[in-house]
Amino acid sequence: MNETDKQRGMEIEDRFAHFLEQQNQSWPLSASNYRGLAKVEEKSFSIGGWTLKVQFNPERIRSSAAKVDAGSIAARKCFLCRENRPPEQLELETGGEFLILVNPYPIFRHHFTITSLRHTDQRILANLATLLSLAREMEGYTLFYNGPECGASAPDHLHFQAGEKGFMPVDTAFERLKWEDGALLMESATTKIWAFDTYLRKMISLETSDAESGVCFMKRILETLGSMQPEKAEPMINLLCSWSAGKWILHLFPRKLHRPSYYFAEGEAQLLISPASVDLGGVFITPRREDFEKITSADILDIFDQIGLEEDKMEHLKQAIRNDGAKK
Numbered sequence: 001m002n003e004t005d006k007q008r009g010m011e012i013e014d015r016f017a018h019f020l021e022q023q024n025q026s027w028p029l030s031a032s033n034y035r036g037l038a039k040v041e042e043k044s045f046s047i048g049g050w051t052l053k054v055q056f057n058p059e060r061i062r063s064s065a066a067k068v069d070a071g072s073i074a075a076r077k078c079f080l081c082r083e084n085r086p087p088e089q090l091e092l093e094t095g096g097e098f099l100i101l102v103n104p105y106p107i108f109r110h111h112f113t114i115t116s117l118r119h120t121d122q123r124i125l126a127n128l129a130t131l132l133s134l135a136r137e138m139e140g141y142t143l144f145y146n147g148p149e150c151g152a153s154a155p156d157h158l159h160f161q162a163g164e165k166g167f168m169p170v171d172t173a174f175e176r177l178k179w180e181d182g183a184l185l186m187e188s189a190t191t192k193i194w195a196f197d198t199y200l201r202k203m204i205s206l207e208t209s210d211a212e213s214g215v216c217f218m219k220r221i222l223e224t225l226g227s228m229q230p231e232k233a234e235p236m237i238n239l240l241c242s243w244s245a246g247k248w249i250l251h252l253f254p255r256k257l258h259r260p261s262y263y264f265a266e267g268e269a270q271l272l273i274s275p276a277s278v279d280l281g282g283v284f285i286t287p288r289r290e291d292f293e294k295i296t297s298a299d300i301l302d303i304f305d306q307i308g309l310e311e312d313k314m315e316h317l318k319q320a321i322r323n324d325g326a327k328k
């Protein structure tokens with residue numbers, strides 16, 4: 001990264017940091033939750049050389065235990081629509097169809113919700129290009145998308161989230177993963193796509209210097225996944241996206257299940273964990289102390305296994321990506 005890029009990165013980060021500061025000066029609830037974050041407990045596991053963190057964060061109970069069935073969603077007021085948002089919540093315009101809000105229940109030191117101006121369903125396919133353009137605008141942050149059945153607590157209102165890059169272990173693991181473990185599925189003049197065998201969960205990573213090609217390849221991946229889950233409104237996924245030094249990096253986590261068996265278990269056997277992008281990025285969020293204390297690395301691996309796409313479907317997806325690359 002040259003000096004101009006560094007300077008640009010800092011200016012951009014400062015703009016969002018400044019917005020967060022401004023918000024916390026005028027909204028005691030948000031200020032108190034960001035202050036509380038400094039005291040949030042964390043522990044970590046190393047499995048096969050890869051780091052997994054666990055964060056005890058009681059304020060996240062709203063999200064982890066959110067009822068997202070159609071009936072519950074229809075019965076509540078949408079908390080992302082302007083008329084229902086707290087009057088204290090400030091907006092930062094992006095110049096497009098999205099507004100940036102400070103997330104008042106943070107996981108990250110800088111945690112934003114990027115919400116559509118319209119109350120429209122959470123869908124990724126038509127919004128991939130927007131995600132890449134927002135990621136470029138928010139250099140220094142990792143943006144993420146939780147599918148309507150993969151952790152979004154407002155499946156009826158299109159939104160992304162963003163947190164500082166480097167907080168999720170996947171952000172820093174990627175360079176090592178590429179060299180040590182990466183099966184390069186396809187390579188074009190601008191885009192590379194990998195799959196990984198040792199990274200503990202099902203993940204496809206795409207790196208591109210050209211937004212249009214990146215979107216095109218990712219769309220075809222999502223279409224292949226969609227054909228495997230025809231009963232769903234869209235394939236079950238979580239997606240991370242960041243931009244730096246002229247390249248976008250996207251990590252896609254294809255899934256088959258919304259919540260693992262532990263979520264529905266009773267008594268001692270229960271772990272109130274509802275995995276979404278941040279968990280798959282390597283930070284497990286436990287809103288209850290007992291879960292934070294008892295969760296083991298074996299539980300985490302089992303959760304990854306339960307929610308990740310079936311092995312045979314993953315193989316089919318990888319082959320489809322190879323075939324797609326061979327046509328270029």
Ligand SMILES: [Zn+2]
Nearest residue numbers: 078081119157
């Ligand atoms: Zn709404």
